Amino acid sequence: MKQLISIEINGEVHELAVAPQDSLLHVLREELGLIGTKKGCDTGGCGCCTVQIDGRAVYSCMTYAMSVQGKPVVTIEGITENGQLDPLQQAFIDAGAVQCGYCTCGTIMAARELLATVPDPDESQIRHAIAGNLCRCTGYQKIVDAIKLAAANSA
Amino acid sequence: MTSSTTSTTVLGKSVQRPDALDKVTGGKHYPVNVTLPGMLHAKLLRSPYPHARITGIDASAAAKLPGVKAVLLPQDVPQRKYCPVYFVPTLAPSMVQDMLIMSDTVRYAGQPVAAVAATTAAIAEQALELIEVDYEELPAVFDADAAMAEGAPQIHEGAENNIAVNPVVAFGDAEAAFEKADHIFEGVYETQRVHTCYMEPRVCVVDSDTGGNLTVHSSMQHLFGLREKLAFVLGMPESKVRVIKPAYIGGGFGGKLDIGYIEPVAALLSLKTGRPVRIEQTRYEDFISTTRNPIRVYLKTGISKDGRFVARYAESTLDCGAHATHGAEVINVHGMFGILLTYPCPDQHWEGKTVYTNNMIGGGYRGYGSPQGAFAVESQIDEICEELGFDPVEFRLKNSYHQGDPHPFNPQAKLDSYRFQDCLTQAAERIGWSSRKAAGSDQGVKKRGIGLGCQPIWVSGCVGFPDIYEHSGAIVKLNRDGTADLSTAAVDLGSGQITTLCMIAAEELGLEADQVRMTYADTDTVPFDAPSHASRVTYSSGNAVKAAAGQARQRLLEVAGGLLEASPDDLEVCEGMVRVKGSPDSQISVVDVVTRAESPFVVMTEEGPQPTNLEEKGTIIGLSSMAPPANPSPATVEFVEVEVDTETGQVKILRVVFAHDLGKLIHPAGAEGQVEGGFQQGMGYALMENLLFDPDSGACLSSDFLDYKMPTAVEMPPKIESIFIESNEPTGPFGAKSLSEPCVTVPAPAIANAIYNAVGVRVRELPITPEKILAGLGKL
Structure with a gap:
């Protein structure tokens, strides 16, 4: 049975009806349209779905949506401020670290x-x-x- | 880098990938993100049995579940046997048409037997549990030798001893030549089943209209192959199927080079419901959808006293699983490019067998049979050198082809650009080959060793291969703001096809790299193209893009010539201007020329309406659709330094030096990326990756990334050094030929040879696990 919950994602509070088994990944992609977080395996093995919860890098496919109430979530969509890329995003472009790019957002969130x-x-x-x-x-x-480049540029 | 090519202004410099900004901010354009209004979600029911006959299916309860909109059973599916491989005609005689979308016979655990479309994926999944299937189990076989033995279960009618194809290739008289050999070496080399592990799952959305036309979105490597195969299996005209080109996909590596079950099933469900249907595979489904075929190679080589190849005999047995699919072609590429053509040898005999088992079906994977061959050939060369006291680098130098030699695959052509020797000597020097120690001589618990592996001959596409498409096409259109749009069916798998092709177009047009944009394409709007595979896009699509851009440039110069009152032959394009050569004052901007070409015929001026020139009117556009002129061979060498812990059997890669003759370096960062990523795949193949199956049930045991281990950032060496040799291929776009696949082929033999050099243990079966090393050291 779905329950109404309130979760904070990228600084914005969302009221959502979620089922107990719904993963945070599912809610991000299917309910909120935050498709920057990727599903690569849905079994906690690839890291494409990594987001930050309370600052910690976490697999969103292994996190129940209900469990993040009261804990701010940041996704790849939330790290660009006023059109200014996060230093990691810029460094991934500059260092040629992007190929197919499917792992990129999760890796940036871990870094x-x-x-x-x-x-x-x-x-x-x-x-x-x-x-x-x-x-x-x-x-x-x-x-x-x-x-390394992002660390140097942020110093 | 060694350079001998003509000077270019755009090529050879690393630019920002046009797709990078989108990908670091969320990556909107993957096929996995496609959604359409009213879209249904479908799931496949898969057989738990590896070999069975379906005697009955009851899906009535599933159909009644609220939210279920359609059910598909074997009896609802056209029974048209097909080969799913994209790059061949569907009924190609050299391939085997042995698949059905759904059948009443199951041949591997995981084969789809039914499908459900529902309003959500969760409902579809729930409905699958309500489908009752009665199976009559049949005896199954999971080993190629057992499958060929008398009394083995027959997997497909008409395939004697379960052999799908059985190619034999011979040059000269190997049997007689072995009589003359001074030394004969024999060995059996075995490789395992591995997965490409593209990160974006296979996914598709198929929509239909009232006229029965289909529109298809899919994460795949070939628009036109998908159109052809889908139209065939559904019994529809090709023109009723439109496949949309994805802006990019989340990796392919050969793993998305054949039509899956998902596209036809989604199409049938869409035709049934009139709604778009999406199917996304789970990672488990991906793991059992495509694989590099395991091949066992028996290799016998005759050597002369002075260390030359005299004769070679090889037998390769490929386990293709339940259907031949790519296995019918992989075996040939393996035999030719993995074994026979690697080094000159006058007398050779090779026999390949692609054998049906009840294992999962095989697929394409970078290297396409070559990694399995190179592991055998390159390992055995080092065994020969060790036994006879030859230096492995000198031996390969002595036995290699040379620039100007007839092309071993197509003797009518020559190896016009071929600098294998330079690859060998430069990489050997960089790794410090001259200070290499004798095998196992390092002291201490952790022993170091250096080894090499080569791919002396490879392809730039598929010209010359029977039954394989090799076309490319491009449309280049100049815009009134001075930029150009490029459209082509070549899919960017992640390896940078967009960047490379835009750079080639820019170079030809005299524009900057970021002034050319890769734009929309689908099978209705661009010329027929072969897939992004076979290391072909830079060379083959590059030639087509250059031709289209050249045509657009010619038209630009013609229109500019009219405005400048100069002959087009006297004009050049640079820095956004069309100039009369040698007269820098006589110039006009590209913007003005293109604008004029598309302006109204009569323009209003202060003096009143003025006619312009009818002949200059029309969009400045170039179009090409062509086969490439040749199939030049690159050349690849890789040296690896390892450290082997003789207590634990753990292997650490310390250094990697890769050298490759790619004709012309177009995008340096992109090329390095191919090498570095290729090493990750090759290292995984060498040391850890293995798709495991239960020997009794055929069930996949390593169907997620917790059980299927590939190298992470921690296991990878600190640096992979790339040396690119520019030999200037005369038939290539600006001298370029291929790169991608050999990057994956050479690591396994290089690592195996380095391990031998470190500890004196020869492992002839991949992956080289710590257990095998410890067993070789007599510690297990």
């Missing part, structure tokens, strides 16, 4: 938690921070370069 907590991460910290985000196109090299 965003890293840079918020470790402003000047070393290579190992970067690689571990995105170890839950699979990419089949890039071999991760230019993704790692992009995160």
Whole structure:
């Protein structure tokens, strides 16, 4: 049975009727049209659906929508402010880290938690921070370069 | 980078990918995002049995479930046998037409037996549980040898010993040549089933209209292939099927190179309901939809005293699963480009068998049979060198083709641009080959080793292949703001086809890269094209784009010539201006020329209405539809340094140096991306990836990313170094030929050879797991 809940996404509060089994990913994509968050596997294995909840990078496919009440959610749509790209978004473009791009938004959200907590991460910290985000196109090299570039540009 | 090509202004510089901004801000245009008003969602019911006959289906309860709009059962589906592979004619004699959209016989666990369309995916899924299917189980077989043995279950009528195709290729007299060989080496090399792991699932939305016309959105690699196959299986004229080109898709790698069950099922459900129908595969469904076929290779090689190939004999057994699909062609590419054509050898005999089993069906995957061959050939070369004391680099140099030699695949042509030797020597120097130690000689628990793998001969498309389409087309249209629109059916899988083709058009037109935009296309509006596959787009589509852009440029110069009172031959385009060569003052902007070409014939001026010139009127546009002139071979070499922990068997990749002759480097960042991503796939193949099935039930055991392991950022080496050699291919667009697939082929043999060099353990079966290394070290 659906229940009415209130969740805050990208600073905006939404009143939604959700079923107990509805994942946050499902609600984002199917109910709110926030299609930047991708479904790659729906079983917590690929990381394409990564969003930030209370600042932490989380798989939205493994998160019940009901469980995020009172916890601010940020998706890829919420990190561009007044048309100004997040430093990670710009760095992914500049470093050539985007190929098919299907993993890109999730990986940016994972890296965003890293840079918020470790402003000047070393290579190992970067690689571990995105170890839950699979990419089949890039071999991760230019993704790692992009995160380094974003860290440098934000310093 | 070594350069010998003509100077270009746009090509050779890394530009911002035109699709990057959209993708970092959410990526609106993936097929997975397509929704249409009134859209239904469909789900497929899949058989739990690997081999069975359906004796009855009762879907009445499912049909009554609120929200269910249509049910599709085998008896509702046209029984037209087809081959799903996009790049061949549907009834191509070299392929096998053994599939049905739905059948009363099940041949693998997971084969669809029914479908439901409902207002939501959840209702459709719920309805599947209400369908009662009566199966009569049949004996099943999951191993190619067992399938060929006497008394094995017959999987398809007429396929003797369950062999789908059985190609034999021979040059010279291998049997006699072995008599003359000084040394003979034999080995069996086995590869496993792996998945392309595109990140965007296979998904489609199919809509129909009252005239029975279909409009199709799908995450796939070939518009025209999907149109042809869908029209065939439904028994419709092709012109009633319109396939929309996705702006981009979330990866393909060969895994979206055949029509799935989803497009025909969605089409039939849409025709039944009159509503658009969407089907998105789950990751489990993706894992059982397409795979790189496992191949076992028996390889026997005769060598002369001085270290030359004298004779070669090989047998390859490919497990294609329940249907031949790509397996009928993969086996040929494997035999030719994976084994026979790799290095010159006068006397060779090869036999391939594509064998039916009750395993999942196979698919395409980057390299298309070549990775399985290269693992055998390149591993065995190192075994030969180790045994006879030859240096593996020197041995390959001595046994390679040279620029100017007849092309081994098409002896009427020559290897006009071919710098395999430069790839070898430059990469060897970069990795520090001369300081390589003897196998297993490193001291300590962790031992290091260096190895190499090569793809000496490969393709730039499919010219010369029987039954395979090789066309490209493009439309280039100049806009009145001085930009150009390019449309072509070539799908960007993520590897940067949009960027590369826009750069080629810009170079030809004299515009900047960001002044050319890839725009809309569908099967109604652009020329017929082959798929984005076979490393073909830069070369083949690149030639077509250059031709279309050249035609537009010629028209631009003609119109400008009239305005400047100069011959078009005396004009050039640069920096947005058309100029008389040598007279920089005599010029007109591209904007003015294009605007004039599309202006009203009579223009109003201060002096009153003035006629312009009728001959200059009309949109400045170029169109091409053509086959490429040749099929030039690139050349690829990769060196890998590994560290093997002799206590745990773990392999760490320390360094990778990749060298490739690609003719002309068009987009450096894009080319590096191909190499780096290709290494991730090749490394996964070498060390960890394996699509596993229950040996009794045939059920897929590794159907999500928790069980199917691929390299993450942590396992990957810190840096993959790319060396690009520019040999200037005379038939290529601005000298370019291909890159993509060899990037995936060479890592596995390079890693296997490096592991041998580190610890002296030769593993002939992929993936090279820690268990196999420890067993080789006598520790298990």
